[in-house]
Amino acid sequence: MTVLEIAVQDARGARIAREAGADRVELCAALGLTGGITPSIATVEAVVAEGLPVHVLVRTRPGGFVYTAEEVEVMARDIELVIEAGASGVVIGALNPDLSVDHDAVRTWLGVARLAGEREGRNVEVTFHRALDVVPDPVTVLRELAGLGVDRVLTSGGAAAAPQGVGVLRALAGAGTGVQVQVGGGVTIESIPELVALGVDGIHLSAKRVVPDPGPVGPGGGEPGGLEETSPEIVAAAVAALRSNE
Template structure:
């Protein structure tokens, strides 16, 4: 969804939960990707979260539909849950959904992606960074176009957009207006203008996060709620409004 009333590039901020959405929109984001558990790369947020986001959002937001962390090769039951989530989000009235399904051979699962797009109806549909795990990005882009996907989130199949800039530029040319290339990958005030200049991206995506200490006064040092990092329950990862604003300003100064 490009908005010609906005100065390019259109900026999408990836957030976790309601507080992240509020922080991003107050800092000037044009659009938000709403997730849970960014530590796992983002999974589907609760529908209570989505409803509250609809009540509070002043910018469009797209909701990730990803039933778990890990790979993008889903069981039939997981896929059915994704279809149900897409339909429910469509009926709630969100602006878009963010999905991605691969086959075991590293190609786009066209049957599943096309059906997810069909179930989304009028919503914007983005393929997330499952794209970056495909074996042939040019082939994968054409597959997404065939599936009716409107946008693809990618770092150019590298860890960062700086490293993937050459492929991002190639994808922009290949897309030729048939699909939007949404560039991402550790973008910040120091590099986003350069990446924009090198690639010609019209839309850019980043998460501006910082860890802050919990305000809990009682702490049990003997219990962790997952993994081995016992201190994790006493750190919260938040969207940094100042960093969002600075990154947007840098992108638009290019």
């Protein structure tokens, strides 16, 4: 069965995903503004309480995926904390300036995740996120990640949107590495059947909509604009599109 993962930013989003029939959520903060950063521990706890498996994005800041030693250390501690708060997986990724995988950072985070999972008495999965989409040879990198022990990758096939990356996605799904390939980035309801047909293991989308902000934005509050929330209609449509093609 192809897994449906919904990217959410709060407990309400997780509740909507669960009630509509999604299999898992990825939790992050500031998705639209930053591409996603690590949420608060209280948010992790609230989302875990909704009952679906929760994979937490661990990313200290927006921008590229080349990190300092201090940032790697902070993210290692974040991994411990979100697993202690009930996360069943973490989503990570790090590169070197030459766009090769930062093996040291990934090994560190994997080791921390596995140990934290053992302490909590449960298996914790590790996903390498869309840093994969900026490397020059994603299939070779997928094999490297398999050797490191990564469970899953999240990828658009290196394209701005997954429906334009089907060639790479097909190659990743057929590489036989044992690493699960989850498609995310620009996934639409209409594109789900084509993406599932590639033989991928999972489909990931945010299913978000923008609603009016009920209050004004003052100095220090950021740029004015709407608020993002998970759409029940989009999640339900994604579930229907996925299940009808299995």
